Amino acid sequence: SAVISQKPSRDICQRGTSLTIQCQVDSQVTMMFWYRQQPGQSLTLIATANQGSEATYESGFVIDKFPISRPNLTFSTLTVSNMSPEDSSIYLCSVTTGFLGLYEQYFGPGTRLTVT
Amino acid sequence: GQQLNQSPQSMFIQEGEDVSMNCTSSSIFNTWLWYKQDPGEGPVLLIALYKAGELTSNGRLTAQFGITRKDSFLNISASIPSDVGIYFCAGRTDKLIFGTGTRLQVFP
Numbered sequence: 001s002a003v004i005s006q007k008p009s010r011d012i013c014q015r016g017t018s019l020t021i022q023c024q025v026d027s028q029v030t031m032m033f034w035y036r037q038q039p040g041q042s043l044t045l046i047a048t049a050n051q052g053s054e055a056t057y058e059s060g061f062v063i064d065k066f067p068i069s070r071p072n073l074t075f076s077t078l079t080v081s082n083m084s085p086e087d088s089s090i091y092l093c094s095v096t097t098g099f100l101g102l103y104e105q106y107f108g109p110g111t112r113l114t115v116t
Numbered sequence: 117g118q119q120l121n122q123s124p125q126s127m128f129i130q131e132g133e134d135v136s137m138n139c140t141s142s143s144i145f146n147t148w149l150w151y152k153q154d155p156g157e158g159p160v161l162l163i164a165l166y167k168a169g170e171l172t173s174n175g176r177l178t179a180q181f182g183i184t185r186k187d188s189f190l191n192i193s194a195s196i197p198s199d200v201g202i203y204f205c206a207g208r209t210d211k212l213i214f215g216t217g218t219r220l221q222v223f224p
Contacts, residue, residue, distance in 0.1 A: 004158075033211070042204060043159070043214040092158050094212075102166055103147060105212050107158035 004108035023093030028073035031096040049076040122215030137218040138189040145207030148188040
């Protein structure tokens with residue numbers, strides 16, 4: 001398993017500003033991901049955070065809006081840029097552990113973002 | 117983004133009853149995972165399934181990986197109040213795709 005922490009746990013931000021969310025894992029992991037969970041909805045994958053290269057974004061998400069850093073195998077950041085009220089969501093960091101196809105995926109506690 | 121169809125959307129049951137929920141997809145998956153999410157928390161992994169037909173238990177929870185690899189179900193036996201929450205299925209190929217969720221309410 002993996003223990004994941006996120007900072008901040010919640011924030012209230014003004015529109016037009018940016019927020020950087022940090023994700024720290026207690027062990028080195030190959031795969032790190034960022035998800036968004038809009039109010040009352042399921043989880044949607046934003047991007048895969050690749051160590052040493054640019055993140056891989058899913059359809060509908062772009063680097064200018066959600067820049068991601070992955071400086072090492074235990075840490076990643078997600079920035080929500082130029083925020084609008086539609087960005088109010090829970091943002092979740094996730095990691096995969098396991099090998100030979102027997103993968104498990106774990107989630108952090110989430111960052112609750114409210115944009116006013 | 118892509119999501120899996122999960123049913124029922126919500127369930128209201130009495131303590132002690134058994135619960136069954138399922139997840140279907142038009143795509144084949146290599147892995148099925150089931151999660152529970154409590155309010156204000158991230159999803160917690162309950163069960164992982166890796167082979168078509170596999171049946172796995174974790175305490176009162178039992179889950180199965182469908183033979184076609186396009187579906188999975190989760191059963192909870194003898195429900196208790198702390199089973200309340202939202203249950204998500206998730207299917208994985210190169211990335212994990214989530215179901216729409218089942219909200220479970222248990223009444224004493």
